Amino acid sequence: METLEFRFNSKPVPRVADPALCGVVGSGNLEILVKPGIEPEACRVRIKTSARGFGETWRAVLDSFASSHPAGGTVIAINDMGATPAVVTLRLAQALAEYQGGAL
Amino acid sequence: MIASLAARHSWFEATARARVAGLLDPGSFSEILPPAESSPSPHLALLDLPGAFDDGVVVCYGQLEKKPIFAIAQEGQFMGGSVGEIHGAKIVGMLRRAVKEKPAAVLFLIDSGGVRLHEANAGLIAISEIMRAVLDVRAAGVPVIALVGGSCGAFGGMGIVAKLCSAILISEEGRLALSGPEVIETVAGVEEFDSKDRALVWRVTGGKHRYLMGDCAMLVDDDIAAFRSGAAEFLAGWSEPAPSVAHLRAGQQALENRLAAYASYRDGLQVWAALGIAEPESVPLLDRDALVALKEGLPT
Numbered sequence: 001m002e003t004l005e006f007r008f009n010s011k012p013v014p015r016v017a018d019p020a021l022c023g024v025v026g027s028g029n030l031e032i033l034v035k036p037g038i039e040p041e042a043c044r045v046r047i048k049t050s051a052r053g054f055g056e057t058w059r060a061v062l063d064s065f066a067s068s069h070p071a072g073g074t075v076i077a078i079n080d081m082g083a084t085p086a087v088v089t090l091r092l093a094q095a096l097a098e099y100q101g102g103a104l
Numbered sequence: 105m106i107a108s109l110a111a112r113h114s115w116f117e118a119t120a121r122a123r124v125a126g127l128l129d130p131g132s133f134s135e136i137l138p139p140a141e142s143s144p145s146p147h148l149a150l151l152d153l154p155g156a157f158d159d160g161v162v163v164c165y166g167q168l169e170k171k172p173i174f175a176i177a178q179e180g181q182f183m184g185g186s187v188g189e190i191h192g193a194k195i196v197g198m199l200r201r202a203v204k205e206k207p208a209a210v211l212f213l214i215d216s217g218g219v220r221l222h223e224a225n226a227g228l229i230a231i232s233e234i235m236r237a238v239l240d241v242r243a244a245g246v247p248v249i250a251l252v253g254g255s256c257g258a259f260g261g262m263g264i265v266a267k268l269c270s271a272i273l274i275s276e277e278g279r280l281a282l283s284g285p286e287v288i289e290t291v292a293g294v295e296e297f298d299s300k301d302r303a304l305v306w307r308v309t310g311g312k313h314r315y316l317m318g319d320c321a322m323l324v325d326d327d328i329a330a331f332r333s334g335a336a337e338f339l340a341g342w343s344e345p346a347p348s349v350a351h352l353r354a355g356q357q358a359l360e361n362r363l364a365a366y367a368s369y370r371d372g373l374q375v376w377a378a379l380g381i382a383e384p385e386s387v388p389l390l391d392r393d394a395l396v397a398l399k400e401g402l403p404t
Contacts, residue, residue, distance in 0.1 A: 026181030
């Protein structure tokens with residue numbers, strides 16, 4: 001297992017609801033928990049992943065996501081069981097939509 | 105046919121959270137120890153494995169047709185729904201609370217291969233505590249209904265737990281047994297049981313077989329709405345009987361009769377023929393309603 005931590009600048013999310021969870025820690029899948037953070041212009045991400053050595057891939061996927069979606073003011077915790085970048089991006093969008101109240 | 109399939113929300117495919125949300129009255133779901141407030145298994149972290157925030161089980165209260173209900177839902181996709189220390193403690197805590205608060209029922213959405221071997225003794229102790237707690241809830245007059253229809257079925261210790269419940273509702277996709285197919289093949293060899301023969305596995309452990317044998321009270325379609333209406337219908341006609349020695353003796357006698365009648369058979373097909381089914385090979389192809397009609401027509 002590898003633990004990774006990142007911080008990205010991102011526009012604030014327009015609405016803050018309860019903590020949101022999506023996904024399951026199953027093979028090729030991951031779970032994402034979005035909670036409110038203290039920095040409105042930044043998104044902090046902490047990942048625990050079963051696949052070692054993909055830190056730069058995570059950074060690229062998350063950086064792209066944080067620049068294309070408003071995710072500021074959140075702390076995101078991820079438990080990963082080998083999800084591909086496409087699945088990660090999809091789940092992030094899903095989790096952030098849930099965090100804003102449900103609509104994808 | 106296609107339209108009716110499109111309207112279904114498969115229980116088998118759904119996550120534990122989707123199952124429990126669809127089972128309870130809309131908006132009544134209230135989770136205890138939600139993911140944001142709980143932490144993953146420390147045992148898995150020691151083994152360098154990622155955990156899940158809820159440790160693979162959702163415990164909650166809510167309503168089923170306006171009656172107060174406790175629900176426990178195992179997530180089969182996370183480590184085979186296996187019971188670790190935190191996972192087990194959440195289940196036991198919910199069952200003990202049911203003894204005190206006496207909801208109309210506890211719905212136990214089982215989807216598990218049994219003990220989480222990574223957590224060894226902690227998992228084994230958790231399973232035994234769950235067994236005791238289920239019996240305590242029933243002794244307090246609260247029915248515990250097992251709902252089995254997930255990809256992991258109910259095996260190992262959770263197979264025993266399922267049979268300790270007041271009743272089991274199962275889908276054709278659901279499975280129920282003690283040792284799982286792979287375990288039997290590993291221990292006794294492929295001649296004893298070929299775990300890769302999926303059709304055989306279902307003929308021996310699957311929902312239709314369990315329903316025909318009388319191990320499960322109800323066979324339902326692989327549909328969240330069917331599990332919901334089945335659970336509501338079952339509870340409406342059920343009151344938890346007081347534990348009695350006579351009842352236990354009758355159960356023991358029934359098991360002995362069953363062993364004497366079927367122990368030499370190798371396949372569900374032989375058992376179904378012995379039950380009096382004229383065309384046992386047609387059973388796997390029957391839909392739920394046809395199979396229920398077949399069972400109701402059998403000699404008792």
